[in-house]
Amino acid sequence: MADLENEVEVPRFFLCPISLEIMKDPVTLSTGITYDRDTIENWLFSRKNNVCPVTKQVVADIDLTPNHTLRRLIQSWCTLNASSGVERYPTPRPPISKTEITKLLKDLNSPNHQMKSLTRLKSIVLESEKNKRLMESVGAADYLSNIITNINSGITSSSRDEALYILYHIKLSPIGLKTLGKTGGLFDALRCIMQRAWSYEARAYAVMLLKSMSEVAEPMQVTSLNVEFFKELVNILTDQISEKATKATLKLLISVCPWGRNRIKAVEAGIVSVLIDALLDCSEKRVTELISMVLVQECQAADGPAELLKHGGGLAVVSGMVFGVSPVASERAVRILYSVAMFSGSVRVLQEMIELGVVEKLVLVLQVDCGRKMKEKAREILKIHSRVWKKSQCITYDLI
Structure with a gap:
């Protein structure tokens, strides 16, 4: 398209302010500036910026509003200049919305829809950084932690494993992790999942999530850990589940051992x-x-x-x-x-x-x-x- 732009005059408002290329899927930020979706999502989510590139205003609302009018203008312009070799951009697939995610989360409360919803949520969270932030913003962590903490309920181990996998891959912000750490019974539930009765994968994700939570946890949460908790960490290291699990376990120990009597408890374990x-x-x-x-x-x-x-x-x-x-x-x-x-x-x-x-x-x-x-x-x-x-x-x- 760069060569064509030298031959055909492209209206400046068709160009993304970041990439300076014609926008395939123009979206408008809460600051009122329009960008190409892929470019602004990369700026906000992958590169973890929180300001509008043009106005330098802090972006409080991460919702990106599709600019349908501008997209149609660009598509019409492409059609009119087809004889000059300009290709028409197809209409983009609608992105996942907060409404769709919220519905899937509510379906987790229904035994008949739970596994189907978890499967869809898993694909959503792995799709993009933007989806991770959307899931955090609609309170996905609460729904997922509820499944994990209900150890003695009728929830299947498969559902619990999927919920744990998704919760870890959301990569919650420090504030989100701190809030998650206050969820009643979650530390104990994750300790239970670290036990040898569970799958290697579930045990690995349990310790990796605990590692992230411990880094922002309140002192009271960290000092209340018991010897049994450290025994499970010892078992994770002994079983050599994976290099990621080993590193997470060691980092978790580094994070919690300085607090209270945790060094002594770890030695006893x-x-x-x-x-x-x-x-x-x-x-x-x-x-x-x-x-x-x-x-x-x-x-x-x-x-x-x-x-x-x-x-x-x-x-x-x-x-x-x-x-x-x-x-x-x-x-x-x-x-x-x-x-x-x-x-x-x-x-x-x-x-x-x-x-x-x-x-x-x-x-x-x-x-x-x-x-x-x-x-x-x-x-x-x-x-x-x-x-x-x-x-x-x-x-x-x-x-x-």
């Missing part, structure tokens, strides 16, 4: 041993970095360092992270070693740190270019235990 096992089998840098962050937090709990030492490979795998994965993992590994040396530094442990080369690596930390805090931790460990380590015949260098 057996998280430390599972994390060490995961590190032994892990070859993905990002996963290793996430595990190292969780271990940093767990080793701040009273029994955390002792649990790490109970694992035959605990010290060795943490030592292996120093200069073995990434600068981030190295810094976190030194923090873990600091917790072990400070709070569980028995003679046996200190001897094992020599045999595994931990002391040598701590000395190396002081000699190479790395973070200030990492050096401080290493120096403090060496300073406190240098009297013990200097007596070892394995140490042939000066300790600070």
